[in-house]
Amino acid sequence: MIKVTELTKRYRDTVAVRELSFEVPAGVVTGFLGPNGSGKSTTMRMIMGLDRPDHGSITINGRSYHDLAHPLREVGALLEAKAIHPGRSAYHHLQYLAETNGIARRRIDEVLDMVGLAEVARRRVGKFSLGMGQRLGIASALLGDPGVLLFDEPVNGLDPEGILWVRNLLKGLAAEGRSVFVSSHLMSEMALTADRLVVIGRGALISEGSVDDFIADTTGSYVRVRGPRLDEIARALESNGASIEPDGDDALAVSGLDIVEIGEIAGERRLVLHELSPQAASLEEAFMSLTHDSVEYHGHATDVVVATGK
Amino acid sequence: MTTVALPPVHTSSAAAGRSRLWRSEWTKLRTVRSTWWTLFAMAVVTLGVAAIAGATVSHNWHTFNVAQRATFDPTGITLKGLLFSQLIIGVLGVLVMSAEYGTGTIRSTLAATPRRARVLAAKAVIVGTLSLVVGEALSFSAFLLGQGLLRSPAPHALLSQPGVTRAVLGGGVVIALLGLFALGLAAIVRHSAGAITTYVGVLLVVPIILQTLPSSFSQPILKFMPFHISDVMTSVVTAGQGSSLSPWAGAGVLGLYALAALGVGGYLLVRRDA
Ligand SMILES: Nc1ncnc2c1ncn2[C@@H]1O[C@H](COP(=O)(O)OP(=O)(O)OP(=O)(O)O)[C@@H](O)[C@H]1O
Numbered sequence: 075m076i077k078v079t080e081l082t083k084r085y086r087d088t089v090a091v092r093e094l095s096f097e098v099p100a101g102v103v104t105g106f107l108g109p110n111g112s113g114k115s116t117t118m119r120m121i122m123g124l125d126r127p128d129h130g131s132i133t134i135n136g137r138s139y140h141d142l143a144h145p146l147r148e149v150g151a152l153l154e155a156k157a158i159h160p161g162r163s164a165y166h167h168l169q170y171l172a173e174t175n176g177i178a179r180r181r182i183d184e185v186l187d188m189v190g191l192a193e194v195a196r197r198r199v200g201k202f203s204l205g206m207g208q209r210l211g212i213a214s215a216l217l218g219d220p221g222v223l224l225f226d227e228p229v230n231g232l233d234p235e236g237i238l239w240v241r242n243l244l245k246g247l248a249a250e251g252r253s254v255f256v257s258s259h260l261m262s263e264m265a266l267t268a269d270r271l272v273v274i275g276r277g278a279l280i281s282e283g284s285v286d287d288f289i290a291d292t293t294g295s296y297v298r299v300r301g302p303r304l305d306e307i308a309r310a311l312e313s314n315g316a317s318i319e320p321d322g323d324d325a326l327a328v329s330g331l332d333i334v335e336i337g338e339i340a341g342e343r344r345l346v347l348h349e350l351s352p353q354a355a356s357l358e359e360a361f362m363s364l365t366h367d368s369v370e371y372h373g374h375a376t377d378v379v380v381a382t383g384k
Numbered sequence: 385m386t387t388v389a390l391p392p393v394h395t396s397s398a399a400a401g402r403s404r405l406w407r408s409e410w411t412k413l414r415t416v417r418s419t420w421w422t423l424f425a426m427a428v429v430t431l432g433v434a435a436i437a438g439a440t441v442s443h444n445w446h447t448f449n450v451a452q453r454a455t456f457d458p459t460g461i462t463l464k465g466l467l468f469s470q471l472i473i474g475v476l477g478v479l480v481m482s483a484e485y486g487t488g489t490i491r492s493t494l495a496a497t498p499r500r501a502r503v504l505a506a507k508a509v510i511v512g513t514l515s516l517v518v519g520e521a522l523s524f525s526a527f528l529l530g531q532g533l534l535r536s537p538a539p540h541a542l543l544s545q546p547g548v549t550r551a552v553l554g555g556g557v558v559i560a561l562l563g564l565f566a567l568g569l570a571a572i573v574r575h576s577a578g579a580i581t582t583y584v585g586v587l588l589v590v591p592i593i594l595q596t597l598p599s600s601f602s603q604p605i606l607k608f609m610p611f612h613i614s615d616v617m618t619s620v621v622t623a624g625q626g627s628s629l630s631p632w633a634g635a636g637v638l639g640l641y642a643l644a645a646l647g648v649g650g651y652l653l654v655r656r657d658a
């Protein structure tokens with residue numbers, strides 16, 4: 075498991091990550107979401123001991139990365155698609171990594187098999203397609219059979235078949251009890267893969283918790299109400315504590331009251347309703363609204379931090 | 385996927401960790417073609433120059449005047465090709481480090497070995513060993529080839545003559561120390577082009593600039609320049625004793641160049657973000 079505490083990273087005049095704290099527990103896929111430039115890759119590099127935080131700490135299974143005697147046996151990472159010398163073969167790339175951490179040779183063949191590169195193992199990586207390069211990166215991450223895995227945008231450049239393969243791989247790794255941390259700026263991808271979410275905007279935490287909680291707590295799921303006398307309906311609901319926003323030209327988006335309460339209130343005042351339907355915003359919409367907030371009201375980003383339920 | 389239990393690490397001693405790192409760096413070095421191309425190029429120029437020098441001196445000996453004959457150094461002349469090899473070994477030394485930055489593999493490397501100074505130390509061991517072995521092999525081959533082509537009346541040298549073995553061995557030592565110097569430079573500069581430019585600048589450009597300045601100013605500096613030192617180290621007959629370091633002092637200065645570059649490079653490697 076990974077524990078990140080009050081992490082801050084500055085690059086000259088940009089604050090890439092600010093006071094970020096979260097956990098990546100074992101046995102589940104934790105999605106790491108944020109718009110472009112929100113600090114996901116920076117955070118992952120700091121977890122891997124590559125970039126030095128200005129403030130805060132990171133532990134992996136209770137220890138700092140620097141103190142891991144055989145880091146590849148504890149943490150595996152796919153950081154960038156092309157962190158591989160194009161002139162070297164896939165096998166040799168894995169071989170030099172294995173040698174540093176005392177990993178047996180036969181493990182190289184195993185991971186090459188696992189990612190489907192066994193046949194091209196001796197070919198130079200420069201000749202690989204984007205997807206093959208990505209698979210080799212994943213093979214490097216799996217090489218030491220680590221309990222903690224990080225993947226930075228692993229489906230980048232993959233075809234639908236490849237995306238499905240990665241998705242199932244991540245779930246499988248988590249099901250084996252590993253901590254799996256995967257970044258993406260695509261909410262839809264995370265909706266299908268992740269159990270938990272860590273959402274950041276402008277380097278700061280916006281939300282941490284289960285995917286279900288995330289939707290429930292942040293979408294402000296609302297009730298769509300239509301009727302001939304919308305103004306009166308709006309006034310009546312507002313006096314009962316609802317907050318109202320127009321939903322298109324002829325409907326209201328009502329939050330703060332559920333459909334039963336809205337129906338009762340309308341009935342009491344003999345207001346005819348043409349529609350009364352609960353609307354669950356999609357994960358995508360939730361993400362958009364959250365990260366939109368983090369851009370618009372960045373000074374208040376902490377206001378929307380969702381309880382993590384630990 | 386299948387989980388395969390890894391065998392436990394048998395030896396966790398510092399020595400075992402070191403030799404694993406050395407093996408890994410050797411794997412990296414031997415599995416890229418640039419290594420073999422640079423070594424091949426070194427062999428071609430070093431032996432080529434030795435052959436040409438031996439043949440032309442034999443052919444033109446009758447045109448040499450008395451002074452030229454008196455200062456003729458059959459050892460030094462056959463080792464002149466090592467000057468080109470010094471430039472080429474610089475490319476190899478630089479690439480060992482800068483290619484990791486260029487391709488991004490430095491991240492894999494440092495994630496696998498978070499104790500960064502050990503990574504540079506392992507690279508130094510591998511680059512130093514390889515360049516020493518190759519340098520000595522080329523130096524001796526060039527010497528033997530050149531001597532074989534020197535025909536009487538031109539004199540030729542024997543390893544048993546005073547200073548000759550020292551000069552031939554010196555040729556390999558220069559190659560090794562300059563390879564390490566280049567490695568250190570690349571750890572500082574991190575880009576292939578920038579590091580190679582710096583290296584060539586120190587070896588070639590600085591001495592050329594110095595030579596345009598008044599000799600009272602340039603002489604005391606010139607004798608510390610790598611090419612000048614290597615010339616002294618690979619020669620038996622040295623012209624102008626006072627204006628040069630001794631071969632041994634020269635080797636020490638080259639060693640300091642390498643040590644300084646590796647020291648600064650190592651410090652920066654540990655301090656900077658990868
Ligand atoms: N090495 C660096 N030097 C300077 N600024 C950097 C560096 N790395 C990242 N940044 C800045 O830090 C911020 C966060 O970048 P980061 O790459 O971590 O975002 P990200 O969430 O991974 O984005 P994306 O979804 O585009 O991959 C950006 O403003 C970026 O410009």
Ligand SMILES: [Mg+2]
Nearest residue numbers: 114115116226
């Ligand atoms: Mg990124």
